[in-house]
Amino acid sequence: MHSPPTAQSSHTSRKALRVIACGALAREIEALRATSALAHISLTCLPAILHNHPERIAPAVDEAITKAKADGYRNIFVAYAECGTGGALDTVCERHGVGRIDGPHCYAFYAGLGTFEAWDEFDAFYLTDFLARQFKAFVVDPLKLDQHPELIAMMFKNYKKLVYLEQQRDDELRRKAQDAAEFLGLEYELRVTGFGELTSALETVDHAH
Amino acid sequence: MSDEAEIVLSELSTEDLVLQMHDDLYDGLKEEIEEGTNILLERGWAPYKVLTEALVEGMRIVGEDFRDGILFVPEVLLSANAMKAGMFILRPLLAATGAPKQGKMVIGTVKGDIHDIGKNLVGMMMEGAGFDVIDLGINNPVENYIDAIEEHEPDILGMSALLTTTMPYMKVVIDTMVEKGIRDDYTVLVGGAPLNEEFGAAIGADAYCRDAAVAVETAKEFMARKHNQRASA
Numbered sequence: 001m002h003s004p005p006t007a008q009s010s011h012t013s014r015k016a017l018r019v020i021a022c023g024a025l026a027r028e029i030e031a032l033r034a035t036s037a038l039a040h041i042s043l044t045c046l047p048a049i050l051h052n053h054p055e056r057i058a059p060a061v062d063e064a065i066t067k068a069k070a071d072g073y074r075n076i077f078v079a080y081a082e083c084g085t086g087g088a089l090d091t092v093c094e095r096h097g098v099g100r101i102d103g104p105h106c107y108a109f110y111a112g113l114g115t116f117e118a119w120d121e122f123d124a125f126y127l128t129d130f131l132a133r134q135f136k137a138f139v140v141d142p143l144k145l146d147q148h149p150e151l152i153a154m155m156f157k158n159y160k161k162l163v164y165l166e167q168q169r170d171d172e173l174r175r176k177a178q179d180a181a182e183f184l185g186l187e188y189e190l191r192v193t194g195f196g197e198l199t200s201a202l203e204t205v206d207h208a209h
Numbered sequence: 210m211s212d213e214a215e216i217v218l219s220e221l222s223t224e225d226l227v228l229q230m231h232d233d234l235y236d237g238l239k240e241e242i243e244e245g246t247n248i249l250l251e252r253g254w255a256p257y258k259v260l261t262e263a264l265v266e267g268m269r270i271v272g273e274d275f276r277d278g279i280l281f282v283p284e285v286l287l288s289a290n291a292m293k294a295g296m297f298i299l300r301p302l303l304a305a306t307g308a309p310k311q312g313k314m315v316i317g318t319v320k321g322d323i324h325d326i327g328k329n330l331v332g333m334m335m336e337g338a339g340f341d342v343i344d345l346g347i348n349n350p351v352e353n354y355i356d357a358i359e360e361h362e363p364d365i366l367g368m369s370a371l372l373t374t375t376m377p378y379m380k381v382v383i384d385t386m387v388e389k390g391i392r393d394d395y396t397v398l399v400g401g402a403p404l405n406e407e408f409g410a411a412i413g414a415d416a417y418c419r420d421a422a423v424a425v426e427t428a429k430e431f432m433a434r435k436h437n438q439r440a441s442a
Contacts, residue, residue, distance in 0.1 A: 086403035086404070104374055122348065122375075151287070158325060
């Protein structure tokens with residue numbers, strides 16, 4: 001557990017970085033903290049389910065930044081991409097003078113922005129480790145696909161394939177991702193991305209402080 | 210076992226049947242809507258009256274609750290599916306009985322984007338409001354829009370996008386219309402989750418429509434202006 005820095009403390013050093021992250025990145029950032037020089041960062045996560053209502057992301061991040069500042073953190077970083085907020089998240093970050101991860105969404109920074117753009121696959125439905133693990137809670141249940149299977153075709157008929165972007169090897173998750181593809185009636189493809197640009201984004205902001 | 214007695218639609222008064230159809234639309238009950246539509250027709254209702262008072266009014270309630278965060282996309286899709294079933298019955302009858310027409314709209318999702326839930330809802334509600342709707346589907350390059358405009362000569366062009374990466378393509382279409390000198394011949398309406406009024410204005414659209422109900426009202430307003438301009442010319 002991390003003690004928040006006080007105004008009188010010396011936590012304005014590199015150790016006083018507060019990362020406000022999407023809950024969908026919590027495991028990955030914790031994994032980075034466990035194995036890298038990022039162990040000292042203070043992590044706070046917002047509920048990943050905010051993604052089902054993107055208009056709620058920017059206000060939640062705004063509140064978290066305000067709280068971090070009130071707790072004495074001067075160096076704050078937002079571990080979100082744009083995430084379909086329509087510019088609202090950038091407006092919040094700019095107002096607070098806080099950076100975020102580059103890119104439109106986590107699929108892009110896991111793959112690498114250039115790589116993702118080059119894929120140019122608008123008919124692909126992407127899963128990450130988080131989404132493979134939480135497919136039922138984040139896709140099936142909120143979209144009521146179990147209760148009303150006719151919605152599957154209505155919502156997914158224009159997708160061709162499900163692409164699982166794998167961060168950490170886990171055969172159980174691979175099986176779940178494959179099951180998800182079958183459930184949605186899509187072709188399945190696995191691509192191993194690792195943490196992609198999530199690692200470099202956190203390292204860069206950490207080194208800057 | 211439910212304590213509620215099963216409702217037999219054919220035994221309801223016409224007034225109660227219409228109210229029940231609003232409830233059934235709200236609950237996305239496709240078969241009940243088909244049955245209710247047929248009963249109203251059998252009781253001598255004009256197809257246009259069935260459409261507006263039973264179906265469109267029911268979807269108006271659904272649209273309001275969607276806007277207010279009471280209903281979400283799955284429920285609205287089920288409602289739309291039920292309305293679609295009713296409209297399938299009414300469509301040929303509406304054509305045969307010469308129901309009033311509001312105007313014509315070409316609509317499509319822009320290039321690089323396969324999302325069509327919102328577009329389909331707008332198309333359906335526009336049709337319900339009396340517009341002829343030519344749906345170009347998804348992933349439309351500028352040529353599709355221009356060709357469709359030339360072929361169908363609509364009053365309104367509607368463009369939809371769900372992604373921040375694809376919504377700028379709407380400007381490509383509008384700029385092409387400007388280059389061809391045809392921009393002012395049409396009302397251009399845009400919509401999609403990441404858009405807003407500011408974006409609509411910035412790309413040169415006539416209006417941004419946040420949902421299907423707003424799209425219908427906006428389209429009607431522009432048609433009224435058009436008619437007034439013609440009348441005063």
